[in-house]
Amino acid sequence: MSATKYRKSWWVDFRFNHQRYRKRSPENSKTGAQAYEALLRNRLAKGEDPFADDKKEVETFAEFSKVFISTYAESNNKPSEIRMKKITLKAHLIPFFGKYRLDEISSRLVEQYKFNKLGSGLARKTVNNHLAMLSKSLHIAQEWDVIDKLPAVKLLRVDPPGFDFLSPEDSELLVDSIADSQWKEMIFAALKTGLRLGELSALDWANIDFRNRVLTVKKSYVRDTMVSPKSNKYRYIPLTNELYEMLNKTKQKKGLVFPDANGNPLRPERCRRQLHRFCKQAGLRRVGWHMLRHTFASHLACKGIPIKTIQELLGHADLKVTLRYAHLGSSTLQQAIQVLDKPVELNYFGQPVPNQEQISTKITMPVDNRELAYLPNIKQKQDDSPV
Secondary structure: OOEEEEOOEEEEEEEEOOEEEEEEOOOOOHHHHHHHHHHHHHHHHOOOOOOOOOOOOOOEHHHHHHHHHHHHHHHHOOHHHHHHHHHHHHHHHHHHHOOOEHHHOOHHHHHHHHHHHHHOOOOHHHHHHHHHHHHHHHHHHHHOOOOOOOOOOOOOOOOOOOOOOOOHHHHHHHHHOOOOHHHHHHHHHHHHHOOOHHHHHHOEHHHEEOOOOEEEEOOEEEOOEEEOOOOOOOEEEEOOHHHHHHHHHHOOOOOEOOEOOOOOEOOHHHHHHHHHHHHHHHOOOOOOHHHHHHHHHHHHHHOOOOHHHHHHHHOOOOHHHHHHHHHHOOHHHHHHHHHHHOOOEEOOOOOEEOOHHHHOOOEOOEEOOEEOOEOOOOOOOOOOOOO
16 A cells, blocks of 8 residues: 655555556545545546546635635734735736636746736746745645645746945934934934834833843834734844943833834834935935845944844844845955965975975985985985995
């Protein structure tokens, strides 16, 4: 019998007349899978359709997407993620895949979707976001036994994203140009901690440990809702001396660190407008709050801080995202390449040596009352007396 267990489910997997048959067992147990295989083999021996009784009406993608959102997304995703899923489904995926049954969505159909979306002018990264959601919904359909197999969903190749950041001089100029103390502190904190705008807006005085000089990121303010940080994990940011002194002067027992006049989180639109105004005052190009985060990471990389450390400070789940800053810490790379500028000398054993002086050690051995001196030039030292 060829009953096998795969991802907590029992399957039958066998060959009959050189054709492979693979199917999930209706009864999720080894005994059930073995009995199901025997039934299929019996049907095949009689020339019958082995899966005649198993065929069922599969939902269309449009029908399943409603269940996907109401059941899976509502239970596992943040409000902002649910909102984006609904927008993507309504504007893109359902108009294309909606009429097809889930088991009719093939790899060829997915490739056609990619071709159409690229032709409409969408960015490759945007199309990949669509494909990721399509793939997730199909995987959930398989887990729920709606479909048996999945089409191959291959993501598009995307160039690494570019980014900009402020120089240390421009960063200082920006902060010095701000008269309002709260805005000055908020922008300075962004430059010295790398917090996202939503994380700064949600920062509470209770999240700052002044004794140990550590800030804990626990919440983020996104679309009028307090949610967990993007990585769904707390992270701990040590305070610089300057930031510690600045916050220590205005610290409170409780409440938001950077609230509006009513004690509520600052609206993202207002934060963006203020930052643009401060840039104009300082004579700098217009930058966004996320560029302040890039500036934090870029300055660390330029100082030679390991990429793994920068990843932890930024809260990136994937190191690949942090690697965009790797080229900025070029001093180590330059030192490695400069080694090639130095001439490489070989000793008489064929090994590289830094210089000739380091191999001037004389090795002697007696041979007929004479000494053979093994020097780098392989010269034999002999007695002046005649033999």
